[in-house]
Amino acid sequence: MKQFQVQDVQQNIQEAIEELWEEEVEFLKEIGRHKSTLGNENNLQRYIKKYLQGEMDLLTDSFSVDPKKISRYENFSPVEWSYSNRPVVVGQWRTDGPKIGKSLILQGHIDVVSAEPEHLWSYEPYNPIVIDNKLYGRGIADMKAGVAAMIFAVKAIQKSGIKLGADLQIQTVIEEECTGNGALALLDRGYVAEGALITEPTSLTAVKSQIGVIWMRVNVSGMGAHVERAQSAQNAINKACYLIEALEKYKKHINEQEKHDDFKFHDHPLNVNVGTIKGGDWPSNVPSECSFEVRIGLYPGTDPSKVQAEVKNWLFEAAKQDSWLRDNLPEVTFFGYHATGVELNTKNSLFKTLESAHQSITKKDLQYTAFTGTTDCRIFEEFGIPSTCYGPAGENIHGIDEYVNLDTVKTATQTIAAFILDWCGVR
Ligand SMILES: [Zn+2]
Incomplete structure (x- = not known):
């Protein structure tokens, strides 16, 4: 033409x-x-x-x-x-x-x-x-x-x-x-x-x-009780908070690694976001269960399955430092996004x-x-x-x-x- x-x-x-x-x-x-x-x-x-x-x-x-x-x-x-x-x-x-x-x-x-x-x-x-x-x-x-x-x-x-x-x-x-x-x-x-x-x-x-993305769910078990006996109980929400702290350290860790070339100018390319949390149903009960869901970013060229294994291991290592979680490891499952970068x-x-x-x-x-x-x-x-x-x-x-x-x-x-x-x- x-x-x-x-x-x-x-x-x-x-x-x-x-x-x-x-x-x-x-x-x-x-x-x-x-x-x-x-x-x-x-x-x-x-x-x-x-x-x-x-x-x-x-x-x-x-x-x-x-x-x-x-x-x-x-x-x-x-x-x-x-x-x-x-x-x-x-x-x-x-x-x-x-x-x-x-x-x-x-x-x-x-x-x-x-x-x-x-x-x-x-x-x-x-x-x-x-x-x-x-x-x-x-x-x-x-x-x-x-x-x-x-x-x-x-x-x-x-x-x-x-x-x-x-x-x-x-x-x-x-x-x-x-x-x-x-x-x-x-x-x-x-x-x-x-x-x-x-x-x-x-x-x-x-x-x-x-970037790539994976989703993860973490189920945490405690040992419920009436709050008056809270000293002998294990609060699942508190234990979940402990694991969320560990994930904050994981986020810091992965962003301190050498960045992928295309993301050199992003100060924080890989976000780890706790998007939901569920646990407890009564102010005077010590909750027996708590679960939270997380989104984790990864660079192009990284296998999402490898990141799944890495973050699960990271949580288990943190759990081993806790006297309750050590013997009651959280249940970690992956659902939704299994996305390559x-x-x-x-x-x-x-x-x-x-x-x-x-x-x-x-x-x-x-x-x-x-x-x-x-x-x-x-x-x-x-x-x-x-x-x-x-x-x-x-x-x-x-x-x-x-x-x-x-x-x-x-x-x-x-x-x-x-x-x-x-x-x-x-x-
Ligand atoms: Zn869109």
Whole structure:
């Protein structure tokens, strides 16, 4: 295609994004109203599937994750809950002409983390509201805005009457926030491509590496009694606090080791976070049981199973210093995230295409991020599919008053559209 025609195409699409903008914001508010926390993703997935099929004429499929089928993969994460009525969704836009460019997956997760404690929010977390061009709501930044951006980038291309030179898929997945098994199930089912873009809220930067994550549960036993006999009892909550102290030392220890090159400039790349604790039921009882759950980070190149063994051993060594825990070792189990860290190859054509799309829209050079959390990029890596994350900017992600900056949602939509045209080609 001649240069002036490429520019015309780009111009038409950017105009289409402008024309669709209000509709895009309404769509984002609508998907934000679905409280799609773990176990509650079905309604939203059905809504999106219907949208991809009815509004965009895509060939859709949805199915439940079958853990047995995907347990052989390195990034499979074991779960303790059911997958029924929690589908993953894909919409395919198949090219009917000769293949010109490369096939592409646009991927986003629709699961959100809990908004609790909701009473601390300034606005209702599941009734998105625009204040000063920021859209507030749980999951709006992470990552429903990205889902809206990728869907409307494709919609704008369709509206402009353009036919792509390669197949494109829109995938919306569950469990990015706890396992990555949703992404894994789709790729395992054969929904693969020559590249993937995940529209996570990266503030319009590209992810070049990310750490790995494991989850752990520690059950601590005490010896319960009425509080008047507390001297002879063993308080499970106190013993849990002792082990949590040991984990603080573990966190310090792992961050004192030599850092991975991509994380040299982070003063604290590997977080160890106690996220839940349960124990006791009465002020005058000495609790017999206490359990807490922990998230632990690890560098790319480190085997998650090795870290599991290391941290378990660390806890047992601490337990041996305690007269009660020595003979009553805590029960340590691993569930959820079994996620490798990854270093992405920024020299490949996916990154080059994103650099030029970002440059053409923003007139600025694309910046790269080493992310101290995990994303589904690791799943694509395991399948040998080049991928990265690129999406809008938000604040208070996983916190109170989460919001996305709407200007950046529009910019992300524009960049994604420019990326698609270049990557997939235009017939
Ligand atoms: Zn996310």
